[in-house]
Amino acid sequence: MSSPSNLYPQKIDLTNCDKEPIHIIGKIQSFGVLFVMDKITQQITHYSENFATFFQQDDLVLTKASDLLSLPQLDQLFAKLKEQRSVAFEVTIFDKLCTLMAYDLDAKIVVEFEPKSSIGEILQQQQQLTNIVSELSNAKDEQQMCDKAAGLIKEFLGYDRVMVYKFDENWNGAVIAESKEDHLESWKGLNYPSTDIPQQARALFLKQGVRIIADVNDNVVSIVPKSPANNQPIDLTLSELRASSPIHIEYLQNMKVGATLTAAIVYENSLWGLIACHHYGPRFTNYYQRQSAKFLTQVFSTQLGLRSSNKNLELINSSNRVRATLVDQMSVDWDIAKGLSAHKDNLTNLTAAPGAAIIIDGEIKKIGKTPTKDELKLLHQWLVAQKGEELFYTNKLSSHYSKADQYKSVASGVLYVAINKEKGDCLLWFKPEKKETIHWGGNPEKAVLSKPGEELSPRKSFEKFIENVAGQSAPWHDYEIAAAKALKQSITEIIVKKYDEVKSLNEKLESAYKELETFSYSISHDLRAPLRGIDGFAQIIKEDYFDSLDDYGQQAIQTIIAATSKMDKLIDDILALSGLSQKQKKPQWCAMDELIQEILGYLQTEITYPDTALIVHQDLPDIFGDRPMLFQLFLNLISNAFKYSAKVKNPKVEIGSLDQEPTIYFVKDNGIGFDMVHADRIFGVFSRLQLEDYEGSGIGLAIVKRVVEKHNGSIKVQSEKEKGTTFFVSF
The missing domain is CATH 3.30.450.40 (GAF domain)
Known part of the structure; x- marks a missing residue:
């Protein structure tokens, strides 16, 4: 053979x-x-x-x-x-x-x-x-x-x-x-x-x-x-x-x-x-x-x-029930962090992890046993920067991230799921260190034996060898990883649903707002003719029959004329506000010094407010924008400054700018002022903090805000009761 x-x-x-x-x-x-x-x-x-x-x-x-x-x-x-x-x-x-x-x-x-x-x-x-x-x-x-x-x-x-x-x-x-x-x-x-x-x-x-x-x-x-x-x-x-x-x-x-x-x-x-x-x-x-x-x-x-x-089916079903509850909780007021943390069923119930954290918009919400917020911030930065993954899990975090050795007692294992990678929004689960004593059949470190000049051979001793293992947690099971992925999907669906609802509401609001503006413009325009008729007949009665009327009749005629004048001013303001939305902006460079002087001449401040001290800074920086709109903006701010300071002792109005980029223009008075808790409210339509003793439609500052928005600018206010108000405008 x-x-x-x-x-x-x-x-x-x-x-x-x-x-x-x-x-x-x-x-x-x-x-x-x-x-x-x-x-x-x-x-x-x-x-x-x-x-x-x-x-x-x-x-x-x-x-x-x-x-x-x-x-x-x-x-x-x-x-x-x-x-x-x-x-x-x-x-x-x-x-x-x-x-x-x-x-x-x-x-x-x-x-x-x-x-x-x-x-x-x-x-x-x-x-x-x-x-x-x-x-x-x-x-x-x-x-x-x-x-x-x-x-x-x-x-x-x-x-x-x-x-x-x-x-x-x-x-x-x-x-x-x-x-x-x-x-x-x-x-x-x-x-x-x-x-x-x-x-x-x-x-x-x-x-x-x-x-x-x-x-x-x-x-x-x-x-x-x-x-x-x-x-x-x-x-x-x-x-x-x-x-x-x-x-x-x-x-x-x-x-x-x-x-x-x-x-x-x-x-x-x-x-x-x-x-x-x-x-x-x-x-x-x-x-x-x-x-x-x-x-x-x-x-x-x-x-x-x-x-x-x-067994897995039981765990999966339990996890699915918890996830359904979490979704319901998040959907109540569209608050993801609150829905996952503020109830009996929270993020930790989804897995066998006793600790979890939610990071949304940079805010950290901890549940159960977790590292500190400072430690979580650093871990989060590492996960986002080093891994760049939507899913990461390990039962020995310190072998990947050395700083985790400091808190291995609560977070030797981590399961990370990114909700929004660009924003850094994520969910984290933590498992604590699980110290184990492993009994080996022989020393695993000596599975291979060798002597000089000899080939390698398998170990000869199988006597029990004891190894103490630390720094690692219980493993992450398939159902836990699947549950984390499913929850991420549910959160994504909630965010999309919320976005769609908000988008739909915005579209409806925008449509209603346009209809309201058209309606208000139409009504205001149509009211002018009958209003002028009332004013005209009232003026005729006053001129031809005023002396033959008793005191009550004379007072009634005066009231009608005053009311029609006030309503005419209100209609002018409504038309101005409505017209701003439809008006196309035609920006150009405007000499700010000339604009202010034109507004002061229009208001006739020296005649109307003879006791008010006026300080106007010279050589104000030019401004780029739609001149008629800018005229409306500063007209309202300056007229308000004179009006609300006229009744105080030694009234004063100051108009100027701050030396910085971009230029900030200001209109300042030492008038009655207001509580800053109302700072946002004053820019609303028909929102007036002073209803007595001061004339006005409550639309002036709404016009100001609309002009600023059309120029992509910003407006801020500082005020204190009985000490005055300053408006700051920049573009």
Whole structure:
């Protein structure tokens, strides 16, 4: 026979074991045999070197598949492979009862043989399987189910130790359930580093499901090619006989283990964990027992999935109920921060986090146990600047952000969701430090051993090693992350809804305002004719019949004339205000000194207010704007200054500007003034703080405000009762 192929990897140690191509290892375990044939010609291209030993046929020559299998057996093989990729059935070859196992490998077929189990043994296994499935279904919770699975599978397969081994998010494993012989030390609760089961081994478990090593100290058998043209490694991913990595064998030998069976626990297409069976001597488990173990593990995985799904569903439903309540609370008065924090159901109820924070418009609202506001500000700045993500979570914040080590007792874990990345609005949840004592099966820091001049090898000690872990919180679960995302979406919808409602109200208000202005303009204009008629007839009566009227009649005529004059002024002001909205601005540079003098001449201040001292600054900066509008603006401010200071002792009015950019013009008086709590109110239409002793329509300052707005300027007022008022205007 030919010598083993030199194409299979020769140099593999712990420096590159996670890249070890164990699916093309080129060797099988000695309890069976293997050959590879061409799918078309049925010529044998590869075979294991132990055929003569296995079938006790020293003169056996293998060229074609028919040298070993009869035509009916070959027909059965091809027929089954048409229906599925891998198959198994019983055959008799050279009077030896065997289980034939085969799988399709593109242009080739890999065929394996191992000793066949008895019919009585298979029937007994079927009854045991029924009982085991029933027992697993009756388990109350996940832990009880794991404990039962370990005990039932130990009884079924007869291994010395059976463990349920669960992976964490970093692929470290923990023994969460165990059934063992009494004399063995318990490994329950021990943890093992991810390097013990490297990535490519986990990938093969997902594909194959169950795997045995019948004898850790076995002399494995090489697979050799029939000719140099076939000197290519064979993919043994689906092989039942594939040998194990030498590193893994050394690892098991260091553990004093003699044989193993490992079955994959698969949940949602991911490797949840393993059923790991250890024996302290050689142990062969036949194909049907392995398939039974695979079936049991699938049943276990399904039951585990159902229980996990039910638990997750309860958490999700609870989270959804809280989210619905939060949405209702936020929608009451459109206050997001208040809706999330001021009620019994608040942000912390959405997850298992005891602390949370809301940051909106730079304001921080804390709920429960959180870092201080100053610490939150710095954390928020880091999250926005460094991450720039809409979602970020970790259960060890200090490993990303060193300052978090100062408050790890309340915030070792953080879940961050951005509501508005541009504004920095966000939600934060915090989980406190969860100090743990982890029991490892050997020192995880010494998973690799080496001596000068020697290759790396797996650790030899599996004595319990205790590690104290600090600075990290409980992990963030999928339902918590999903709940945070969903709440963000709900808040976005609330903001959009609020924006749409405000926009609609603004549109209605704008429309109503335009209609009101048109109406007021029309009414004011139409009132002029009858008002002038009343005034005209009243003036005729006064001129021709005044002396013939008694005192009451003379007073009535005077009242009518005064009222019509006042109403005429009111109509002028209303028309002026209404006209401003429709009038197009025609800006130009205006000499401010000339404008002020024109206004003072119009008011005839020297005649009307002879006792008022007037101070007008000279060389006022020119102003750019619509001159008629600016005339209205300063006319109202200056006339008000004279009017409301006229009755005080030594009245004084000052008109000037402040030397700064942009120029601020001011009109100042020492009159009656007002309480500044009314500062916003005075610019409203018909808003008058002084209703007695002072004439006016209550529209003047509304005109002032409208002119300022049309020029994109600003107006401010400072006042104190009995001490005067100053208006500041800038453009």
